[in-house]
Amino acid sequence: MVARDPVNIIGAGPAGLIAAIVLRKHGFQVRVFEMSQDVGHRLNGDFQGLENWSSQTDIVELLKSIGIEINFPCAPYYKGIIYAPGMKPVETASDKPVFYLVKRGSMPGTLDVGLKEQAQETGVEILVNHRRDIHPGPAIVGTGPKGADVIAVGMTFETSMEDMAVVALDDDIAPKGYAYLLVNQGYGTMATVLYREFRKSGEYFRKMARFFEARMKMDIRNEKRFGGFGNFFLRDTQVRNGKLYVGESAGFQDCLWGFGMRYSILSGYLAAKSFIDGSDYDELWKRELKPMLETSMINRYLFEKFGDFGYRYMARKLLVSDPCGFLMKHYNHSFMKHLFLHIARRSYVNKVKDESCNHENCACVWCTCERESLAAH
Numbered sequence: 001m002v003a004r005d006p007v008n009i010i011g012a013g014p015a016g017l018i019a020a021i022v023l024r025k026h027g028f029q030v031r032v033f034e035m036s037q038d039v040g041h042r043l044n045g046d047f048q049g050l051e052n053w054s055s056q057t058d059i060v061e062l063l064k065s066i067g068i069e070i071n072f073p074c075a076p077y078y079k080g081i082i083y084a085p086g087m088k089p090v091e092t093a094s095d096k097p098v099f100y101l102v103k104r105g106s107m108p109g110t111l112d113v114g115l116k117e118q119a120q121e122t123g124v125e126i127l128v129n130h131r132r133d134i135h136p137g138p139a140i141v142g143t144g145p146k147g148a149d150v151i152a153v154g155m156t157f158e159t160s161m162e163d164m165a166v167v168a169l170d171d172d173i174a175p176k177g178y179a180y181l182l183v184n185q186g187y188g189t190m191a192t193v194l195y196r197e198f199r200k201s202g203e204y205f206r207k208m209a210r211f212f213e214a215r216m217k218m219d220i221r222n223e224k225r226f227g228g229f230g231n232f233f234l235r236d237t238q239v240r241n242g243k244l245y246v247g248e249s250a251g252f253q254d255c256l257w258g259f260g261m262r263y264s265i266l267s268g269y270l271a272a273k274s275f276i277d278g279s280d281y282d283e284l285w286k287r288e289l290k291p292m293l294e295t296s297m298i299n300r301y302l303f304e305k306f307g308d309f310g311y312r313y314m315a316r317k318l319l320v321s322d323p324c325g326f327l328m329k330h331y332n333h334s335f336m337k338h339l340f341l342h343i344a345r346r347s348y349v350n351k352v353k354d355e356s357c358n359h360e361n362c363a364c365v366w367c368t369c370e371r372e373s374l375a376a377h
């Protein structure tokens with residue numbers, strides 16, 4: 001029998017690791033190149049939400065169905081509090097989990113370490129401190145965001161507060177974004193997510209902290225500050241020179257609110273599937289991800305246009321309807337919304353530039369060679 005060459009994966013984020021685990025479980029040799037000294041290095045022990053509203057399929061069931069074990073704390077949240085300008089706080093609740101809370105970073109108990117351990121247990125080779133900017137052969141590229149369309153600044157902390165999820169839609173503390181406070185089992189995260197005025201992030205961080213301090217009985221110990229960014233854009237192909245782009249390096253992000261993990265998980269799985277059964281990766285992601293991606297871009301455009309009016313509308317709807325049902329409707333394709341696609345696409349042209357690329361026989365893993373022409377479509 002002829003031994004197959006290993007599949008090379010660049011980037012050990014959720015997208016790369018999901019692809020690695022799925023491929024390995026189907027008998028492939030897999031090698032993952034990670035530029036940092038460990039997985040989850042760009043994240044800081046902060047809580048993130050695995051959203052559970054954009055699809056009928058529960059995200060935990062989806063993970064299990066593709067062969068991923070839940071070997072990391074993953075807490076379902078059924079309810080939350082929403083603040084919108086000029087309104088009393090709104091409490092929203094659902095019969096099914098609205099999201100699952102996971103921790104991100106290099107420490108034990110994070111999604112990243114859980115996936116790394118599973119990958120290693122199945123026999124995936126993970127090479128840390130291995131940055132790959134040029135990779136001549138085929139590969140799966142999951143190198144994460146390369147430009148900032150959105151930034152988050154926040155803190156993690158220890159606390160005696162009860163478990164909760166609180167969201168504030170208010171341009172005074174998070175321009176065109178939102179602020180959040182998440183507490184689980186004596187540990188908390190709060191952050192402001194900005195789509196504008198990045199230079200004033202310190203000011204918005206302080207305003208966000210004051211906002212929650214004025215409304216919740218805060219208990220903050222051992223606080224640790226963090227920051228991060230996200231990148232979203234639409235491309236017409238995610239296959240170049242034998243490389244399949246997954247996760248945020250492909251612009252796969254929820255443009256509205258930055259819930260990118262579901263996109264990373266799905267795209268990592270789809271890229272693996274393409275290696276396993278030879279199916280066309282472009283066809284796969286266009287069927288499974290593109291409608292959601294386009295809708296999220298339109299949602300972002302409308303969210304920014306409607307401002308306070310839109311924030312209040314959303315809070316009211318979340319009060320009177322099932323949050324998962326309401327959000328599912330808005331996260332999925334609708335004919336009326338689709339009419340805004342062209343204008344929304346023009347508003348969010350990708351910022352990523354690779355000045356070092358000569359654009360000839362390009363083997364760089366994330367440059368924009370083909371993207372400028374594609375943005376015009």
Ligand SMILES: Cc1cc2nc3c(=O)[nH]c(=O)nc-3n(C[C@H](O)[C@H](O)[C@H](O)COP(=O)(O)OP(=O)(O)OC[C@H]3O[C@@H](n4cnc5c(N)ncnc54)[C@H](O)[C@@H]3O)c2cc1C
Nearest residue numbers: 011013014015035048049132143144228247248259260261
């Ligand atoms: C503060 C913050 C809060 C967030 N909150 C949420 C949330 O609540 N819910 C949600 O769904 N999403 C959230 N996100 C987004 C989510 O974290 C990302 O969408 C997701 O991690 C993207 O996964 P990925 O695998 O594509 O990339 P990443 O997780 O960024 O992983 C990419 C990996 O590739 C490595 N790498 C990069 N370049 C190279 C190279 N050249 N060679 C080798 N390795 C390389 C990096 O070191 C990294 O380990 C948040 C993001 C931030 C920053």
